[in-house]
Amino acid sequence: MKYSTISKQILITFCLILFATPKLEAQTKKIKRPKSRVGVTSVDNFVRESFDLYDKVYKYDGYAASGTPLEDEDIDVLEEALDEMSALSESAPDILNDLDGVGMLKQGKATLQMNKAKKALKYSIKTAKELLLGQRERESKEEEGNTEPEDKSDEKSESDSKDGNNSNNDKVEEEASNVSDNLEVYSKFDFVPGDKQIYFDDFSQDFIGDFPSKWNTNGTGEVVKVNNVEGKWFELKGGYGIKFIPLLPNVLPEEYTIEFDILAVVDKKTSSTARLNITLDDNNEFKDGANRATAEIPLGQYGAFDIRISNRINNATKINSALNTDLRSAILNKPHISIAVNKRRYRLWINQKKYVDIPQFVAPNKVLSTIKFNLLGMRDGEDRLFISNLKVAEGGVDLRRKLMAEGRISTNGILFDSGSANIQPQSLGIVRQISQVLMQDDSIKLNIIGHTDSDGSDDANLKLSKDRAMAVKNALVNIYKISEDRLTTDGKGETQPIDDNSTSDGKAQNRRVEFVKI
Numbered sequence: 094m095k096y097s098t099i100s101k102q103i104l105i106t107f108c109l110i111l112f113a114t115p116k117l118e119a120q121t122k123k124i125k126r127p128k129s130r131v132g133v134t135s136v137d138n139f140v141r142e143s144f145d146l147y148d149k150v151y152k153y154d155g156y157a158a159s160g161t162p163l164e165d166e167d168i169d170v171l172e173e174a175l176d177e178m179s180a181l182s183e184s185a186p187d188i189l190n191d192l193d194g195v196g197m198l199k200q201g202k203a204t205l206q207m208n209k210a211k212k213a214l215k216y217s218i219k220t221a222k223e224l225l226l227g228q229r230e231r232e233s234k235e236e237e238g239n240t241e242p243e244d245k246s247d248e249k250s251e252s253d254s255k256d257g258n259n260s261n262n263d264k265v266e267e268e269a270s271n272v273s274d275n276l277e278v279y280s281k282f283d284f285v286p287g288d289k290q291i292y293f294d295d296f297s298q299d300f301i302g303d304f305p306s307k308w309n310t311n312g313t314g315e316v317v318k319v320n321n322v323e324g325k326w327f328e329l330k331g332g333y334g335i336k337f338i339p340l341l342p343n344v345l346p347e348e349y350t351i352e353f354d355i356l357a358v359v360d361k362k363t364s365s366t367a368r369l370n371i372t373l374d375d376n377n378e379f380k381d382g383a384n385r386a387t388a389e390i391p392l393g394q395y396g397a398f399d400i401r402i403s404n405r406i407n408n409a410t411k412i413n414s415a416l417n418t419d420l421r422s423a424i425l426n427k428p429h430i431s432i433a434v435n436k437r438r439y440r441l442w443i444n445q446k447k448y449v450d451i452p453q454f455v456a457p458n459k460v461l462s463t464i465k466f467n468l469l470g471m472r473d474g475e476d477r478l479f480i481s482n483l484k485v486a487e488g489g490v491d492l493r494r495k496l497m498a499e500g501r502i503s504t505n506g507i508l509f510d511s512g513s514a515n516i517q518p519q520s521l522g523i524v525r526q527i528s529q530v531l532m533q534d535d536s537i538k539l540n541i542i543g544h545t546d547s548d549g550s551d552d553a554n555l556k557l558s559k560d561r562a563m564a565v566k567n568a569l570v571n572i573y574k575i576s577e578d579r580l581t582t583d584g585k586g587e588t589q590p591i592d593d594n595s596t597s598d599g600k601a602q603n604r605r606v607e608f609v610k611i
Contacts (some may be wrong), residue, residue, distance in 0.1 A: 095160075123151060124213045128413065131203045134333045138366070139181070140210040142470075145365040146178050147213035149396055150221050161597040163352060166482060168225065173395050175221045175362060182214055237536050284431045284447040286506035287350040287486025293601040294483050296325035309338045311379045312423070319356060319479065322427065323511060326356060326479035331471035336379045339483060347372065351432040351464065352484045352519075357424050358477040361394050366470030367392040368401070373434070373455065377463040383408045384456035386413070388441055388449060390430070392471075392478065394421050400441075400448055406456040418448060429519045445518065454592040491524060493530050500610040507565060507606045514560035516568060524565060527608055528573035541565050542607040543584040548598035558584030565606055581611065 126144040130137045153171060201544055292307075297307045299316045305327050308314075312335035317328050351371075359367065368389045377381030385405050391398035397419035404412045420428075423443055431442040439454035440447060455461065464485070468478055486506070496502045507524065508517040516524075531537055543558035543565075562582035569575040593599035 099528040110179055112361055124209060124216070126211065129410070131199060133199070133203055136207055138333065142181055142364065142366045143210035143214045143217075145398070146181070148175055149174055149215045149365070150178075150224075151218040153224055154220050170396055171221050171225055175218065175225070177364070178214060178218050182211075182218065197341070207261045210574045231344070251348035259278070265269065271421070280549045282442070282519065282521045283447070283525065284350075284433060284440075284442050284519070285492060285526060286352060286431070286484070286504075286523070287348070287488030288492070288502070288504050288506065289487040290484065290505060290598065290602055291343065291345075291349065292339060293598050294327075294339065295481055295573065295597055296327055297597050299325065299586040301325070307340050309340055311336060317323055317479065322356060324481055326481045328477060328479050329466060329468045330479075330515070331473075331476075333469065334379070335467060337466040337468075338377070338379075339464055341462075341464070341485065344460050345434070345464075345485075346487045348435045349485060349487050350434070352430065352482070354427060354429050354481055354482045355424075356427050356479040356481075357392050358475075359394055359424065360475075363393045363395070363472065363476050364470040365391075365393045365396065365398060367476060367555050368469050370465075370467040370469065371430075371432070372467065373458070373461045373466040374463045374465055375459055375461050381405070382463075384459040386439060386455050387434075390424075391420060392424055392476070396425070397421065402449060402451065403453070404454055404456070406459075412451065412454060414467050416448060429517075431519065442519075445521075477489065484505065492526050496527070496530050496608060497534075501608060503605050503607045505605040509561055509564070509604075512557070514557065514564040516564050521568070521572075524568050525573065528569055528575055531579060532573075533568070538581075538611040540581045540583060540609045540611050542582075544589060544603060544605045544607070545585045545587050546603045547590070547594040548600070551588075555584060555586035555588075558586045560584070 123146075124147065126148075127140060131140075150171070153167060294305065294307050296305050296316045300316060302315050304314055305311070305316055308327070312332055313330050314328055314337060316325050319326050327337075355369065368391055370387055370389045372381075372385050372387040374382045375384040383405065384407065387401075387403050389401035389403075391400065397417075400414035400418055400420070402412060402414045402416060403410065420443060428443050434442045434455060437453045437455045437457055439449065439451050441449035466480070471478065492502055492504065504523055506522075507520045509515060509520075510517065527539070531539070541562045543560075543562035545554040545558045545561075547554070549557070559582065562584050566577075566580045566582050569580060570577050587594070587603070590599075590603045591605075592602035594603060
């Protein structure tokens, strides 16, 4: 839409008046973050990152107001934030150029949000300098009637992550990590994966350097191998509006689970806006649908950043929350992400810990057909993110009742290390439910039967299936204290497939464990 010269002059004058703000004095009344986006990329990114930094500095200002001294780690965080704020301030978008041709209402909204973001950024820079110079302590009586300081969280960052500057995309160096394989830690993990597989991709059927065959995007990415980490990985490339969509064979059912592993190459210089967004959407194209549910997992390392949760129901935002947490250590250690959707209920786990459990998050009576991944805030060539072992399965409901009613269950949700009988700890949700059945009825005895895919020799697979059944028995005995004489084990190797061993989906179905009442 074109406007007259006089209209443009009025707009320019309006913008200049708004941006000509007076020197911002110290404040304790919090500046509110805008609740909605403008729809102009440069403006939305600037506003979002400005308020991320503002929230961090405001928290430290609260410490000063309450007389809490800054620790060495706090000072390091503030120094790094000050550098980032200065760079952000210098790179503020030229709003008059970016809004050329945009509707008048959107222009006004963008101008107001930019003005608020610049105010927040100016406050943050001034306050951070005063905090670092020790000039910010105030008597608590001066703060009476204003926002109270937040509780102090531990800002100490975990060890720096891997060096992201590697030009060889087929091979990424990874330092030794402390990924937990202690099953005891997961003993109360209550995620139960679906028992009817819809989709699985470990990229084993794709060539290194290619975009994966079972995905779609409006950006770019490629399959790579990563040093010291098993299997193939899909490297996502960040960017505003860039979506990565697994090609599911059908729309998502009412009850289903999603699981995947991520590997992040990030460090203390990674932006506070670096996030992996996972969206369930009713639109299978790249634009956003009218009904969707999104979780944003923070990747930055210089501070503890929130998990953000938001939804849209008939194009109206019903939930937009920020959940306090510190994921820095988990992000550096190849976390396993688990999501369960049971009609409207939405739950999300990272490793063994449940972070989200919202009873009415998903739109009612709406078909969410698509999973979309979006990567934001990553430094090109330095920050990198990889995904693997994406599994979508129908179900995720209570297996205990099925075992009690039918006398047997079969599940491919108990995962093992490749070629090994080591149980992956995120699989203990199922083992835990089996233990609860056995605890409820002392008369029940179970035979545990392992099955493998066809990779490897017949003899090796037979032994592996027996070893895996025994590993499940040992978990029930050692972790959940089930009497050993109530459990027997067997293994069938590759002799009883239930799907096609020539595909990754079929192999995943065939790798399973059965529990049969004796």
